Amino acid sequence: MSFNTKDNSKLLVLGIESSCDETAASVVRGCREVLSNVIYSQIDLHTIYGGVVPEIASRGHIEKINQVVKSALDEAKVSLKDIDAIAVTYGPGLVGALLVGVAHAKALGWAAGIPVVGVNHIEGHICANYIDNISLEPPFMCLVASGGHSHLVNVEDYGKYEIIARTRDDAAGEAFDKVARAIGLGYPGGPKIDREARNGNPDAISFPRANVRENEYDFSFSGLKSAVLNYLNACNMKGESFDVADVAASFQSAAIDILVGHSMQAAADRGVKKFAIAGGVASNSALRQALENECEKREIEFMKPSPVYCTDNAAMIGVAGSYEYNLGYRSDLTLNAVPNLSIGKREGVSKKS
């Protein structure tokens, strides 16, 4: 089904996101125009622990969500009575963190008489592409690489997704975070490796690029992560120091080869014309460049969201929720957090009769 976004130019959707360590709210008009995008990052709360602590994340969301939603409405210069629908992330993610957003959305919706629609966080990441690429329409293929997920997805239509590949072990972002911690860069690892790698030699150390036998498109990052840890251990045992920038650059180069190699193979086999990227790792400068180059060689149109729409935000939830709303999907007060929600599946979200 093709979809005419212009018919919905006045639709105002409030997006709410709290699946991990960002409390975020946004107002989106006409499915793709971001009127406000407020993000409260909890990085400072988790840094001393070297990663996200679920209980602290939930408590942090509770403390901030009211203010973040109010700021999003204020910045968009709208009030709750102007809002047509509230879109909220209900999975996948940390259950306690998700529950804060879901409960807040349901309470607001009930009190103000506004329909609520639950949104899949990963589908939200994919929909971030509609913000900066205003003429983008499905079908297209999308690489989603975040802290918890690595997927190749065929976006068949609005609200219709087919998973082509997934990770067999660690997600790409998880590998970035673990390697960053091991080489002393700390949390959050991805952006720090991205920066450090610019000063290093990507060919200094040869790390493995694993393939998965059963599904040639599936990803695996745990072997790469172990190879980095083994290299660091070997250096320690020999009493040798290692070059942080070289390890960062060599690891990043291997991770990018895996992501780009599998993506381009799947795109070629399926005759893909448009390729997009999404999720926190999609803000990696070297990955963006590598995919741009490879797509250009193959005459595939390459789309990427601005970095602020790659990492967790509520604008992408507002966009995904706008399309879900237009397709007729609604959630009632039974909407619950679904921590392991799959792409393309709906639970507690159904078409209105």
Ligand code: KG4
């Ligand atoms: O999508 P996201 O913000 O949250 C999840 O849904 O997981 O992704 C966070 C992940 C983290 O693992 C973080 O280290 C990684 O994205 N990340 C990056 C970069 N910026 C964030 N990885 C590589 N390079 C970056 N520039």
Ligand code: ZN
């Ligand atoms: Zn995310």
